[in-house]
Amino acid sequence: MSVLVVGSVAFDSIETPFGRAERVIGGSATYFSVAASFFTDVQLVGVIGDDFTEEHLDVFRGRPIDLAGLERVPGGKTFHWSGAYGFDLNVAETRATHLNVFADFEPRLPETFRQPDVLFLANIDPELQLGVLRQVRRPRLVALDTMNYWIASRKSDLERTIREVDLILINEAEVRQLTGDANLIRGARRIIALGPRTVVIKRGEYGVLMVTGELIFAVPAYPLEEVFDPTGAGDTFAGGFLGYLASVPDHGHPHMRRAIILGSVLASYDVEAFSLERLLQIDRSDIDRRYREFRELTEFGDLEPGAG
Amino acid sequence: MSVLVVGSVAFDSIETPFGRAERVIGGSATYFSVAASFFTDVQLVGVIGDDFTEEHLDVFRGRPIDLAGLERVPGGKTFHWSGAYGFDLNVAETRATHLNVFADFEPRLPETFRQPDVLFLANIDPELQLGVLRQVRRPRLVALDTMNYWIASRKSDLERTIREVDLILINEAEVRQLTGDANLIRGARRIIALGPRTVVIKRGEYGVLMVTGELIFAVPAYPLEEVFDPTGAGDTFAGGFLGYLASVPDHGHPHMRRAIILGSVLASYDVEAFSLERLLQIDRSDIDRRYREFRELTEFGDLEPGAG
Numbered sequence: 330m331s332v333l334v335v336g337s338v339a340f341d342s343i344e345t346p347f348g349r350a351e352r353v354i355g356g357s358a359t360y361f362s363v364a365a366s367f368f369t370d371v372q373l374v375g376v377i378g379d380d381f382t383e384e385h386l387d388v389f390r391g392r393p394i395d396l397a398g399l400e401r402v403p404g405g406k407t408f409h410w411s412g413a414y415g416f417d418l419n420v421a422e423t424r425a426t427h428l429n430v431f432a433d434f435e436p437r438l439p440e441t442f443r444q445p446d447v448l449f450l451a452n453i454d455p456e457l458q459l460g461v462l463r464q465v466r467r468p469r470l471v472a473l474d475t476m477n478y479w480i481a482s483r484k485s486d487l488e489r490t491i492r493e494v495d496l497i498l499i500n501e502a503e504v505r506q507l508t509g510d511a512n513l514i515r516g517a518r519r520i521i522a523l524g525p526r527t528v529v530i531k532r533g534e535y536g537v538l539m540v541t542g543e544l545i546f547a548v549p550a551y552p553l554e555e556v557f558d559p560t561g562a563g564d565t566f567a568g569g570f571l572g573y574l575a576s577v578p579d580h581g582h583p584h585m586r587r588a589i590i591l592g593s594v595l596a597s598y599d600v601e602a603f604s605l606e607r608l609l610q611i612d613r614s615d616i617d618r619r620y621r622e623f624r625e626l627t628e629f630g631d632l633e634p635g636a637g
Numbered sequence: 638m639s640v641l642v643v644g645s646v647a648f649d650s651i652e653t654p655f656g657r658a659e660r661v662i663g664g665s666a667t668y669f670s671v672a673a674s675f676f677t678d679v680q681l682v683g684v685i686g687d688d689f690t691e692e693h694l695d696v697f698r699g700r701p702i703d704l705a706g707l708e709r710v711p712g713g714k715t716f717h718w719s720g721a722y723g724f725d726l727n728v729a730e731t732r733a734t735h736l737n738v739f740a741d742f743e744p745r746l747p748e749t750f751r752q753p754d755v756l757f758l759a760n761i762d763p764e765l766q767l768g769v770l771r772q773v774r775r776p777r778l779v780a781l782d783t784m785n786y787w788i789a790s791r792k793s794d795l796e797r798t799i800r801e802v803d804l805i806l807i808n809e810a811e812v813r814q815l816t817g818d819a820n821l822i823r824g825a826r827r828i829i830a831l832g833p834r835t836v837v838i839k840r841g842e843y844g845v846l847m848v849t850g851e852l853i854f855a856v857p858a859y860p861l862e863e864v865f866d867p868t869g870a871g872d873t874f875a876g877g878f879l880g881y882l883a884s885v886p887d888h889g890h891p892h893m894r895r896a897i898i899l900g901s902v903l904a905s906y907d908v909e910a911f912s913l914e915r916l917l918q919i920d921r922s923d924i925d926r927r928y929r930e931f932r933e934l935t936e937f938g939d940l941e942p943g944a945g
Contacts, residue, residue, distance in 0.1 A: 518862075628894075
């Protein structure tokens with residue numbers, strides 16, 4: 330049981346109403362791997378420069394994360410994103426994107442990485458995503474993330490890649506942008522008509538909506554009195570979600586629902602601090618406790634016969 | 638078992654991306670009463686003019702809605718609201734508000750209305766809300782709705798009224814405006830510190846969040862492929878929610894949770910058509926069916942020991 334992720338390993342410089350962090354560790358593959366590693370073996374494919382030191386790599390140590398696919402470019406600099414959030418923590422303002430070594434990233438999978446159970450194509454060029462898919466023996470589940478930039482500039486490439494995946498992770502605005510439909514449910518059905526069986530819509534502080542041909546499942550976000558920094562929440566969600574799915578024998582509705590909750594649990598820890606700070610503190614018992622709190626948050630009984 | 642509502646009976650002229658309706662029946666007390674009447678006896682206190690004819694009153698007929706408190710002002714005209722929605726159906730743009738007879742509304746309760754089980758003070762001047770509360774023997778539950786206008790212009794009057802109620806229905810932006818706190822959960826706790834035991838936060842298409850001293854309960858909105866007109870959804874929610882609570886012997890957490898779902902069910906029907914069109918078509922079996930669909934939408938199992 331393993332999950333393979335292809336994405337970014339990066340430095341982030343972040344400003345929120347609650348503080349500021351300079352060049353802390355970030356990147357989609359980083360958040361994803363740490364979150365997924367609570368449930369399964371992880372294989373990471375990404376690229377870094379010389380400035381991402383052995384000390385920075387400590388973030389992965391002591392976890393079942395295989396770094397054989399993490400390429401280091403000698404003399405290169407690591408991807409660096411700078412952004413800021415206002416009080417509406419749902420919206421990030423990008424101040425600078427220095428792709429650096431990520432600009433020429435061409436994922437090449439080590440031989441040992443070519444049979445993952447689950448594959449996560451984090452938000453990169455849709456053509457590169459397709460190239461990765463071509464390098465693996467068909468996994469049990471292939472999931473894809475994307476962003477407004479690719480929808481606007483590379484829609485046909487993106488749609489070609491979407492046709493080949495089982496599941497797409499996407500936020501509300503991106504559903505509308507991709508499908509041209511203001512209604513989320515109809516938009517999700519249009520995506521399903523392209524090929525994926527499952528659409529997982531990320532709604533930030535409003536939680537997650539999962540749409541399949543037979544099922545709609547909705548969960549609110551865990552209510553927090555202190556949301557410190559939302560950076561990485563989407564990839565952390567994906568890590569908990571797909572990490573759990575890699576660890577279970579089938580992907581029927583009961584496990585899909587549990588996976589959505591576990592992704593939400595991991596994301597709720599992520600946003601409590603900058604970078605991976607909080608994720609590196611928690612253990613499996615913290616995850617299980619918050620899972621039970623999600624039950625408390627959402628459950629209600631049947632109507633009693635004749636009541637009302 | 639009965640619920641008393643004090644609020645508006647009105648005409649609405651509405652434009653949405655899907656159509657237009659001229660001078661259709663609306664008003665907070667109208668939506669509330671029809672929704673609550675599925676569960677309990679309703680006593681309505683409001684005011685209309687001559688232009689609200691016997692035919693318009695048909696909306697209440699055949700339901701356990703007592704109109705003894707619906708005052709008709711001879712020669713007067715009924716409250717008329719005109720508004721429009723864009724594709725973001727969460728935001729109404731008010732085009733005109735003609736208060737007409739509602740401008741001089743001073744609720745006077747008939748003798749038979751002075752012992753309700755549950756009292757709903759719909760969105761009117763907070764001083765009038767307090768005046769109504771003074772006219773009844775203390776009900777089991779007093780709930781209040783309000784709006785940004787009163788928070789901005791009459792905050793201290795509003796806070797005085799809030800101190801005397803058990804429950805407040807309020808939307809997200811209003812929580813932030815009232816409390817000055819960007820975080821909803823902290824904002825809700827500030828409102829609870831004023832007096833109410835329960836804060837019910839309406840989030841439109843994202844559903845409802847209920848916060849008490851001991852409990853947070855969250856439910857997504859019922860996912861609809863066609864949302865036609867959101868007018869009245871908040872008051873319809875309140876009607877289903879409080880109507881059910883008036884019909885049950887206690888207001889412990891299990892019934893509070895069910896009541897939130899029933900309010901959400903009623904609101905989901907309201908938005909499927911203009912005015913009360915859809916609400917007047919459904920019966921109790923439609924409500925029960927959609928309640929069960931809410932279970933399907935939100936439920937998930939325990940984690941299996943050792944899974945993951």
